[in-house]
Amino acid sequence: MKKYIIAFFLLAISFMYIFLSNETGGARVFVNLMTFAGIYGLAAIGINVHFGWTGLLNFGHAAFMGIGAYTTVLLIPHSLGREGVVISSGLPLPIAILIGILAAALLGLLLGLPTLRLRGDYLAIVTIAAAEIFRLLVRDFENLTGGVYGIIQFSDSLQNSRPDFITRFSESYDISPAQFWVGVLTWISIIVILLILSRLKKSPWGRALRAVREDEDAVRALGKNAVLLKLQSFMLGAAIGGLSGIFLVFNYGTVQASTFVPVLTFYVWAALILGGVGSLGGPALGAVIFWVIIASTDSISRFLFESPDGQQLAGVRFVIVGLLIMFFMIFRPSGILGKKEELLLDVK
Amino acid sequence: MSNNLLSVRSLKKRFGGLEAVNVDKFDLNKNEITSLIGPNGAGKTTFFDLITRFQNSDSGSISFDGKNVTSLNSYKLARLGMVRTFQLTRVFDRMSVYENMQFAGSSINNEGFLNSLIQSSSLKNQEKLLTEKINETLELLNLSEMKNAYARELSGGQKKLLELGRSLMKSPKILLLDEPLAGVNPKLSEQLLEIISNLNKNGINILMVEHNIDAVMKISERVVVMAEGKIISDGKPDFVRSDKNVIEAYLGSSDE
Numbered sequence: 052m053k054k055y056i057i058a059f060f061l062l063a064i065s066f067m068y069i070f071l072s073n074e075t076g077g078a079r080v081f082v083n084l085m086t087f088a089g090i091y092g093l094a095a096i097g098i099n100v101h102f103g104w105t106g107l108l109n110f111g112h113a114a115f116m117g118i119g120a121y122t123t124v125l126l127i128p129h130s131l132g133r134e135g136v137v138i139s140s141g142l143p144l145p146i147a148i149l150i151g152i153l154a155a156a157l158l159g160l161l162l163g164l165p166t167l168r169l170r171g172d173y174l175a176i177v178t179i180a181a182a183e184i185f186r187l188l189v190r191d192f193e194n195l196t197g198g199v200y201g202i203i204q205f206s207d208s209l210q211n212s213r214p215d216f217i218t219r220f221s222e223s224y225d226i227s228p229a230q231f232w233v234g235v236l237t238w239i240s241i242i243v244i245l246l247i248l249s250r251l252k253k254s255p256w257g258r259a260l261r262a263v264r265e266d267e268d269a270v271r272a273l274g275k276n277a278v279l280l281k282l283q284s285f286m287l288g289a290a291i292g293g294l295s296g297i298f299l300v301f302n303y304g305t306v307q308a309s310t311f312v313p314v315l316t317f318y319v320w321a322a323l324i325l326g327g328v329g330s331l332g333g334p335a336l337g338a339v340i341f342w343v344i345i346a347s348t349d350s351i352s353r354f355l356f357e358s359p360d361g362q363q364l365a366g367v368r369f370v371i372v373g374l375l376i377m378f379f380m381i382f383r384p385s386g387i388l389g390k391k392e393e394l395l396l397d398v399k
Numbered sequence: 400m401s402n403n404l405l406s407v408r409s410l411k412k413r414f415g416g417l418e419a420v421n422v423d424k425f426d427l428n429k430n431e432i433t434s435l436i437g438p439n440g441a442g443k444t445t446f447f448d449l450i451t452r453f454q455n456s457d458s459g460s461i462s463f464d465g466k467n468v469t470s471l472n473s474y475k476l477a478r479l480g481m482v483r484t485f486q487l488t489r490v491f492d493r494m495s496v497y498e499n500m501q502f503a504g505s506s507i508n509n510e511g512f513l514n515s516l517i518q519s520s521s522l523k524n525q526e527k528l529l530t531e532k533i534n535e536t537l538e539l540l541n542l543s544e545m546k547n548a549y550a551r552e553l554s555g556g557q558k559k560l561l562e563l564g565r566s567l568m569k570s571p572k573i574l575l576l577d578e579p580l581a582g583v584n585p586k587l588s589e590q591l592l593e594i595i596s597n598l599n600k601n602g603i604n605i606l607m608v609e610h611n612i613d614a615v616m617k618i619s620e621r622v623v624v625m626a627e628g629k630i631i632s633d634g635k636p637d638f639v640r641s642d643k644n645v646i647e648a649y650l651g652s653s654d655e
């Protein structure tokens with residue numbers, strides 16, 4: 052119970068901080084932050100299924116997010132960045148999203164089949180490599196993906212579905228309606244997915260995943276197919292990652308090769324560790340805290356450098372997130388919502 | 400194939416230059432307690448690994464319950480009724496004792512992704528029915544009081560008990576126990592031996608590796624001795640005890 056009170060106060064203080072430090076446009080900053088937090092939170096929920104539930108090390112989440120995003124965007128009307136090639140026909144958005152999610156799950160299957168039979172470390176290495184290969188392929192297949200120039204003008208498919216009251220509400224609070232709509236949909240998805248996951252977590256399947264996490268050989272000795280269980284978990288987490296990637300690019304309104312860099316995976320892990328590995332709501336909470344910290348590191352940058360450029364901002368972010376993770380690993384390795392008794396990040 | 404429960408022929412396993420297992424012929428056919436003994440490094444654990452398919456053999460054949468299982472997956476072999484425990488106890492640390500037992504006992508069908516998502520009433524019923532068997536087994540092993548504790552909180556001996564309890568949830572045809580008494584205090588050892596011999600009376604074949612010679616001689620109907628990968632003696636406890644091959648093997652090894 053205590054940790055929920057702590058979580059509540061952390062959130063309250065964070066939100067107060069946002070509104071107090073932005074006299075004008077506090078609501079706009081808040082929505083921006085919560086939208087990103089939702090997207091990272093969703094991504095972290097995917098990794099949590101992998102690592103928190105099953106003990107699988109996935110260091111290439113950006114690839115799953117990316118393949119979901121690119122698949123969806125390429126299936127709906129869009130324009131390619133540099134030459135502005137317009138592709139005006141496409142599938143209905145819900146179907147494109149579904150295929151995007153499936154594509155992420157299939158990539159999970161593809162990476163999982165050869166590696167999940169081997170020791171755990173192989174998966175970690177393969178996922179790191181896969182994410183880089185994916186990014187380089189996206190960059191080089193410019194005809195299809197727009198390469199570094201990316202893909203633009205695909206947002207209409209989503210924004211056309213925006214209800215009027217969202218638009219009116221946004222306008223009266225000086226919020227970007229497009230971003231607000233992405234944010235609302237992201238958080239609705241989080242709630243739906245968490246409901247499904249809480250059902251699964253308590254089910255025989257969820258219990259079997261935990262057994263795999265604890266000791267695969269014992270699972271085999273009891274007549275259970277550990278590889279199949281790992282494969283299913285890997286595909287489910289990948290699919291959730293795919294959905295978060297789709298929301299990410301709709302939030303930006305564009306997508307290019309640099310959207311899915313390794314640091315994205317690193318930040319999603321950071322959110323997971325802050326919130327608490329293994330807990331159900333931890334990843335989403337961790338993502339909110341993570342984005343509040345990101346917002347405040349930018350003011351630290353402004354304090355350190357007179358007018359920080361993008362690189363300096365990113366550098367300071369990186370250092371502070373790194374320090375924060377160290378802090379958590381040392382003083383609260385179970386994260387904010389994790390159970391101490393089920394500590395997964397055993398720093399021995 | 401014969402109608403032996405377990406039948407092993409020319410089973411070989413090398414690690415580099417070391418011949419870890421080289422067993423010409425090994426059969427289990429009667430319901431009895433068989434103990435596998437031998438000096439450290441004799442290849443007993445590797446032999447277990449080979450017949451339970453946790454490791455691939457270099458050559459040879461294994462048949463279990465009339466089926467050739469030489470290249471079967473370990474988990475499928477366990478489903479056929481060959482269930483093992485490990486020399487280094489393997490419990491699910493961050494799950495409760497009860498959950499350890501639940502996982503062992505629950506059906507593969509209920510653990511299917513879709514079935515777990517839908518959670519039909521029959522799934523829920525089957526999960527409830529497990530409760531009785533779990534409670535009985537925990538009672539038998541004196542673990543009832545630790546039911547809700549995390550498995551990691553158990554003592555070494557209790558972990559051995561839990562591992563045994565989990566195996567019993569599978570209603571095995573044969574149980575392979577790798578040093579079930581290692582690290583268990585004398586009082587608990589006594590209890591464990593009694594439990595094992597009762598299990599055998601209830602029709603479960605037992606094959607166990609054990610270093611505690613007194614215990615082995617007391618409980619086993621048959622003793623098999625391994626040294627340097629080979630079976631060097633096989634027979635009733637009294638016969639093995641006085642076999643000069645055995646005495647030589649133990650004297651010749653620096654470990655014992």
Ligand SMILES: Nc1ncnc2c1ncn2[C@@H]1O[C@H](COP(=O)(O)OP(=O)(O)O)[C@@H](O)[C@H]1O
Nearest residue numbers: 414417419437438439440441442443444445446
């Ligand atoms: N994975 C392995 N790689 C190399 N050598 C091994 C391996 N496993 C076991 N051995 C060696 O094989 C021999 C038999 O080991 P083991 O089966 O554990 O013996 P026991 O259980 O009878 O003490 C030992 O000499 C051991 O060092």
Ligand SMILES: [Mg+2]
Nearest residue numbers: 443444445486
């Ligand atoms: Mg051994």
